[in-house]
Amino acid sequence: MIGTAEAMSQRTTGKSGPEGTRPGTADTSWLDEVAWDAAGLVPAIAQDADSGDILMVAWMNREALAETLATGRAVYWSRSRARLWRKGEESGHVQTVREVRLDCDADVVLLRVEQRGGIACHTGRRSCFFRRFADGRWEVVDPVLKDPESIYR
């Protein structure tokens, strides 16, 4: 499923396509169907495809979504660094994408992924949602699995 998007995404990514495809005629209407916000972004939720756990939420622009579908590897747009962020490029915690979904008003993307290393969060935890509301405060309830200093060398 993921691979079939490759031909569609060439115009956006600027990559040369596989033999037999013609970038000039690529159909990118599926990208136009996404309700990009004023900054050209949509939020993307990464969900563990096996456990169903929500791992993280990040942003995508057209290029990030096109590359994600073309390569089967999660690519986001880093707002702080203002560049594409190929998840795992520093940490090795790559996300292999099994399925991509779009919601009813087309302004949120859902990725069902396999999380390499079992760690999605930059804090070294499995998920970014490690704080739970209890007794009037946000309580950390999930353990650090790996010291971030050893993840980002």
Added chain:
Amino acid sequence: MIGTAEAMSQRTTGKSGPEGTRPGTADTSWLDEVAWDAAGLVPAIAQDADSGDILMVAWMNREALAETLATGRAVYWSRSRARLWRKGEESGHVQTVREVRLDCDADVVLLRVEQRGGIACHTGRRSCFFRRFADGRWEVVDPVLKDPESIYR
């Protein structure tokens, strides 16, 4: 867990509190910890607490989050109608909140909910994420469980 938030949220919701609490001294620092965007909102993901399915994404302001925690029922901020949206107020598809989580940079809220009626989406489907990318297009893969015209009379 949810009920304990009641005292904390009075100042925001303007409700009179349970006996023995004093609104004037309510601690709302947990609300200040949320990284509200420029419009005073954060995205909130509703996840089915049993199946793990992602049901929908909507927005919350301070009042919506405070009321959600005080009442144990999901309340969002409707951007289109510019008012609080007590999920299920028209459809009956109320969400009972079992757990509320916050992500690492405090700008996304996750609700684990019980979805009354088994329908979260205004299209009459279980989840808003009913389109899957396949063969270069977004394909509808989940069925309509109830005609929206019979939901919103």
